[in-house]
Amino acid sequence: MNKRNTVYPYIPNTAPATKATLMEQVKVVDEMELFDSIPSHLLQSEMQLPEPILDEYSMRRHTDNLLSKNANLTTHKYFLGAGCAPHYVPAVVDEIIGRGELYTAYAGLMADQGKSQIQFEYQSMMAELLDMGCMAMPQYDGGTAAGHAIRIACRVSGRRKVIMPKSMSPQNSEIIQNYLGGIEQAFADIDYVDFDEKTGLLNLDDLAMKLDDQTAAVFIENPTFLGTVEVQAEQIGKLAKQVGAEFIVYADPISLGVIEAPGSYGATIVCGDIHSLGNHMLAGGGVAGYVMVKDEEAYLYQLKDQMVGASPTSVDGEIGFSWITAFERTSYAVRDDAAEFTGTNAALWSMASGVYLALMGPKGMATIGETIMQKSQYAAKKIAALPGVEIRFTAPFFKEFVVDFSGTNKSVTDINKALLKHNIFGGYDLSPSFPDLGQSALFCVTEIHTLSDIDELVDTLKAIV
Known part of the structure; x- marks a missing residue:
């Protein structure tokens, strides 16, 4: 069977009339023309799709059989x-975010007071947990949040040198390098600091040697990727500030019930991933990045995404929630003049984290x-x-x-x-x-x-x- 002529019941665009109309609109004769920009050695010309499964029950049986082959937390x-x-993940988290009006990655805050309030409460609890002031909607994951935090530091300081530990997450390091890259010139230059082979902590002597008046930020993880608690964090922050650099801390929020909040030991920008707060392991999903700054205009206006604010309404005692807060700083408002851009985010996972934090206290x-x-x-x-x-x-x-x-x-x-x-x-x-x-x-x-x-x-x- 020619798979290009196959109609899949759950993929409407495979219907011949629908496909013909779409192809006519974009002026292509063959659908493979849509992928001309992809190098041929990276493109599989024909996807090895199975024969169509026409009824819902058979589709469910097929899917269950595939999933049963997976090794997961219930089998290992x-x-x-x-x-x-x-x-x-407490059952109440899944019960709430599984509601139809919430179950989407999109924020959908324009006229939805319920979603807006959940985001406001989530942001408020994160501010208390991290001892910081302001945050916007979530990033894709911790790595992109770290890249965004570093870009903020470079814009605020007017510098481009960033110091990070050699012990940091290899995956996040690669994401940051990609996020800071450019077509002609990188957004920032990264220098890596050694860690002590006995303690696992940052080598302060090496850090001091690499700090100078061109340093935009010192970036640390706490706890580190290798698990150690960076007990020198406050001292590291002081060294950074002595040369006018920002102090960025990448923190796992699940640790902050027993480890001091980054804002309490001098962090000017805090970032990380909220996966640990009420989100499942979902084969690469269930992750979302956060970035928080102090409640100061110089930092607040560098956050690229929507923020939810609360204000009194015309009804006495009633509070209204809005995502229009400082809207002019976002790419939605200023488009190609924006410092950074954003797209589909991970609002659902931040709602899960909000429910989790409210439940835990x-x-x-x-x-x-x-x-x-x-x-x-x-x-x-x-x-x-x-x-x-x-x-x-x-x-x-x-x-x-x-x-x-x-x-x-x-x-x-x-x-x-x-x-x-x-x-x-x-x-x-x-x-x-x-x-x-x-x-x-x-x-x-x-x-x-x-x-x-x-x-x-x-x-x-x-x-x-």
């Missing part, structure tokens, strides 16, 4: 994090932070007792920690393959991105792991190594 123990960790956030720290400490202690295995860094850590298997004469790849045979996902292999750490893996332990889960991991590792 999971100790893999590296930026997207397994956390428990300050006490709940403290409890979950303490639980994660206790369980991850227990896991690290048990794993460190295995022959030939050691915990790499001495600094305090949150949720994730580096396990060095070099003394076992086994590679992380081989260890993870062996774990998978026991239905266990092992740690993130650090050897490609951090070869100096030898055969090390980044293990993740959160509130979802029971003591028996951890003991099973340790016993299985003991048999493997």
